[in-house]
Amino acid sequence: MTTSRREFFETAGRSACALGALGLGIAALAPESQGAAPVALRPPGARDGDRFLAACARCGLCVRACPYDTLRLARMTDDAPAGTPIYVARDVPCEMCPDIPCVGACPTGALDKSLADIAKARMGSAVLVSPETCLNVRGLRCDVCYRVCPLIEKAIALEAQHNAGTGRHVRFVPVVHAEACTGCGKCEKACVLDQAAIKVLPLALAAAKAGAHDVYGHRARTS
Amino acid sequence: MNEIRRAAPERFPGPASIAARGWLAAHRWLLLRRAAQLAFLGLFLSGPLFGLWIARGTLASSLTFDLLPLTDPLFALQSLLARHWPETTALIGAGIVFAGYAATRGRLYCSWVCPINLIADLALWLRRRLGWKKSLRLERATRYWLLGGILLAAALTGTIVWEQINPVTLVHRGLVFGGAALIGAAFAVAVAIFLFDLGVADRGWCGHLCPVGAFYGLIGAKGALAVALPRREACDECLDCFAVCPEPQVIGPVLRAPAEAGRLIRDGDCTACGRCIDVCHQSVFAFGGRT
Numbered sequence: 001m002t003t004s005r006r007e008f009f010e011t012a013g014r015s016a017c018a019l020g021a022l023g024l025g026i027a028a029l030a031p032e033s034q035g036a037a038p039v040a041l042r043p044p045g046a047r048d049g050d051r052f053l054a055a056c057a058r059c060g061l062c063v064r065a066c067p068y069d070t071l072r073l074a075r076m077t078d079d080a081p082a083g084t085p086i087y088v089a090r091d092v093p094c095e096m097c098p099d100i101p102c103v104g105a106c107p108t109g110a111l112d113k114s115l116a117d118i119a120k121a122r123m124g125s126a127v128l129v130s131p132e133t134c135l136n137v138r139g140l141r142c143d144v145c146y147r148v149c150p151l152i153e154k155a156i157a158l159e160a161q162h163n164a165g166t167g168r169h170v171r172f173v174p175v176v177h178a179e180a181c182t183g184c185g186k187c188e189k190a191c192v193l194d195q196a197a198i199k200v201l202p203l204a205l206a207a208a209k210a211g212a213h214d215v216y217g218h219r220a221r222t223s
Numbered sequence: 224m225n226e227i228r229r230a231a232p233e234r235f236p237g238p239a240s241i242a243a244r245g246w247l248a249a250h251r252w253l254l255l256r257r258a259a260q261l262a263f264l265g266l267f268l269s270g271p272l273f274g275l276w277i278a279r280g281t282l283a284s285s286l287t288f289d290l291l292p293l294t295d296p297l298f299a300l301q302s303l304l305a306r307h308w309p310e311t312t313a314l315i316g317a318g319i320v321f322a323g324y325a326a327t328r329g330r331l332y333c334s335w336v337c338p339i340n341l342i343a344d345l346a347l348w349l350r351r352r353l354g355w356k357k358s359l360r361l362e363r364a365t366r367y368w369l370l371g372g373i374l375l376a377a378a379l380t381g382t383i384v385w386e387q388i389n390p391v392t393l394v395h396r397g398l399v400f401g402g403a404a405l406i407g408a409a410f411a412v413a414v415a416i417f418l419f420d421l422g423v424a425d426r427g428w429c430g431h432l433c434p435v436g437a438f439y440g441l442i443g444a445k446g447a448l449a450v451a452l453p454r455r456e457a458c459d460e461c462l463d464c465f466a467v468c469p470e471p472q473v474i475g476p477v478l479r480a481p482a483e484a485g486r487l488i489r490d491g492d493c494t495a496c497g498r499c500i501d502v503c504h505q506s507v508f509a510f511g512g513r514t
Binding site: 018060063076 | 374
């Protein structure tokens with residue numbers, strides 16, 4: 001059987017169309033294509049966004065390695081691709097094991113083995129999302145989020161401020177220092193309110209960035 | 224014998240073999256295969272159920288006895304196409320799995336390990352019992368297009384999109400990790416495949432669509448294990464093997480070929496499930512090896 005040039009080009013062209021249609025169709029299933037910003041917290045050492053989803057086998061070996069049952073595999077209803085490892089700080093926060101067993105168990109490198117010091121992990125950042133309900137901001141001495149912080153004084157510090165409400169007292173306002181916070185979530189877990197006033201958010205949501213044109217006069221003077 | 228290939232199976236396969244050779248001989252490979260499928264699942268389940276850890280992880284990537292890493296080579300390939308170079312553990316695991324199936328028969332994975340096989344077999348059994356003949360016509364090659372599609376999608380998005388919907392790992396993950404929501408999703412996928420195979424397309428998912436099976440068919444087409452036809456002359460054209468085979472197109476050419484052409488089913492699509500061996504009342508088939 002001979003194939004004419006016309007037939008050959010038709011077959012090749014139709015094949016390319018079929019492959020392209022299938023590839024693009026399947027690509028549309030990618031979580032990023034659906035415009036969903038991931039809000040779930042990832043294990044320590046997790047690579048960023050797409051890079052994580054290029055590496056994670058969703059095998060759950062990190063979940064099996066976690067001694068505190070912090071990690072679990074995402075369900076269809078979670079804000080992360082189903083089957084990928086996440087944790088919910090208010091349920092079970094990360095206990096920041098010094099030997100980081102979850103990272104050691106990852107076979108694919110979705111969790112980066114170059115993370116040797118758990119204090120350098122950046123799973124997210126705590127944010128005082130609801131200052132008006134925080135007991136400390138309201139002038140009481142709750143201090144729980146500060147006391148449970150594994151990096152107390154570095155990641156959360158209490159800042160003394162004048163209490164304008166009474167005019168004569170001090171408020172000790174919990175202030176998160178994002179450059180030290182690992183996002184372990186012990187503060188969110190421990191917050192005594194019915195719904196936590198301090199929550200851990202993924203860095204993509206928690207982080208802010210100063211404008212490139214900003215000038216800080218006091219720094220300019222001191223340098 | 225040209226009509227064998229096209230003729231629809233006229234009867235439920237099995238009773239003739241049971242009558243001729245006894246129930247056990249007519250179910251030998253089926254029983255062994257079910258035992259193997261449950262054993263592979265048991266390796267993963269003994270830990271979460273009884274605290275006896277043998278294999279951790281899922282079929283995508285696992286660690287057995289804290290020593291043996293196994294990784295799905297199709298997963299590793301998608302990861303590479305998504306421009307992530309996996310850790311050595313995953314690469315070694317993928318190499319072991321690849322070598323194992325390449326040396327034997329790639330689609331052994333489909334009929335002896337994959338949990339979806341239980342669902343597909345059940346749907347096929349019920350289809351034959353009900354005598355349903357109508358089927359959506361799918362090309363066997365569709366799975367290769369889907370395989371190309373998932374690889375292209377990995378390269379385009381830089382993520383392993385297929386793992387979002389892969390029924391094989393979805394069902395296995397649900398079974399192994401439990402939890403109502405994970406099991407719920409696994410159950411929904413399993414029922415969907417069952418209904419598709421039963422009512423829409425004869426041998427639809429595993430035989431025509433599954434890109435995982437297509438991949439394993441490609442890597443293991445030259446392996447040592449194959450179904451042989453040592454008693455081909457005894458065939459009385461009852462068609463039971465065609466009715467029971469998940470890939471019936473692989474039987475015809477060998478059954479019809481002249482004697483000197485060899486008696487092995489070499490086609491990579493053959494899953495070496497052994498149902499043809501069980502179901503043939505003339506004992507035409509047997510497991511054989513390449514020499």
